[in-house]
Amino acid sequence: RISIPVGGYRAAFEFLAPPKLEDAAVAPSAEMVPASLEPEQQVPAPIVHVSQSPARRNRRVILTLGIVFAILFALIGIRFYSARPHGAVQQFWSPLVTASSPVLLSVGSNAVYRLSESFSDNYVKEHHLEASGMEFFPTLDPHQTVDSAGLHAAPDSFVALGDVAAVAEITRTLTGLNKPQQIRFSNDISFAEVRSNPTVSIGGFNNQMTREFTKKLRFTLTSRNRIDDHLNPGQSWLLNASNDSHDTEDYALITRLLSGNATGPFLSLAGMGQYGTLAATDFVCDDESIKRLARLAPNWQRQNLQVVLRIKVVDYKAVSTEIVAVHTW
Known part of the structure; x- marks a missing residue:
């Protein structure tokens, strides 16, 4: 008997006991009768129950197990295939995936200064915050100043949450394409490695690799919040950031x-x-988005390309993405 418990997924196999053999009917002793007389009652044939041999029973169990495992492997294969990127996404990533070496993921680091240990220790003692550790925001007076000795730069230490989410999405896509990857800060990758490895640079102004390899292309990140079109000097896309950092719009530049x-x-x-x-x-990483790009640049698969995107942001989430410019060569 094969059964699957409620709430589980593993099949349970139970071997049932064979039916008990009934006693075979024993014919009564035959009496000697005259040849001229017919017997009054015929002797019934013995009743015999034939049980399956162990070899035959084992063959049936093995066959059943084989069918069950074949179904399970088929379901797993279907689920794995459906989760793998394919179609337009696979074409977009093909130049990086077909390379023999792992993909380098270059992550930008945000510019952050931290309070020095001496300043923090004094603040903790004055405000009795001994149990807070180093992770707290000191309350400073409106006109209080902190000299340079009280601040320390923290390079290659802090990454924006959006960049972390981007790394996770890229890792998921590359894993689905069976492509290994290495995650490192941009300052930890040499130009020689970029020449010999497929590389994904994540981040704009906070990633020196992005700035270096896109500065001579048609579309570039310029100034604090602008993308310039060098083939059309009067064309640019300017981000009007809010004073409270609650952005409602953003722009992005994709370069492959x-x-x-x-x-x-x-x-x-x-x-x-x-x-x-x-x-x-x-x-x-989205098939439908790449198809939208293909309608604007039909021969993008075998070409270098740049794409400028306008993003609408609501409640700290990107809710819509619009292609505003495409260039291939």
């Missing part, structure tokens, strides 16, 4: 370069802010 003299296959996902970076990542 095929193998050349300066780099191996290279992909840059650069938002002006973290919402733009995450929206650009979602764009290149």
Whole structure:
């Protein structure tokens, strides 16, 4: 008997005991009768119950197990295939995936200064915050100043939440394509490695690799919050950021370069802010978005390309992404 318990998924196999053999009917002793007389009652044939041999029973169990496992493997295969990127997404990532070496994920680091240990220790003692550790916001007077000795730069330490989410989405996509990857800060990757490895640069102004490899292309991140079009000097896209950092709009620049003299296959996902970076990542990992791009640039598969995106942000989430410019060469 094969059964699956309620709430579980593993099949349970139970071997039932064979039926008991009934006593065979024993014929009564035959009496000698004259040849001329017919017997008054015929002797019934013995009743015999034939049980399956162990070998035959084992063959049936093995066959049943084989069918069950075949169904399970088929379901797992269908689920795995449906989760793998395919179609337009696979074509977009093909230059990076077909390279023999792992993909380098270059993550930008935000510019952060931390209070020095001496300043923090004095503040903790004065305000009796001994149990708070180093993770707290000191309350400063409106006109209080902190000299340079009280601050320390924290390079390669802090990453925007949107960039972290972008790394997770890229990792999911590359894993689905059976492509290994290495995650490192941009300052930890040499130009020689970029020339010999497929590379994904995540982040805009906070990633020096993005700035370096896109500064001579048609679309570039310029100034604090602008994307310039160098082929049309009067064309630019300016982000009007709010004073309270509650952005309602963002722009992003996607750059994909095929193998050349300066780099191996290279992909840059650069938002002006973290919402733009995450929206650009979602764009290149979504089949329908790549199909929209294909309608604007029919021969994009074998070409270098740049895409400018406008992102609408509501409640700290990107709710819509619009293609505003495309360039291929």
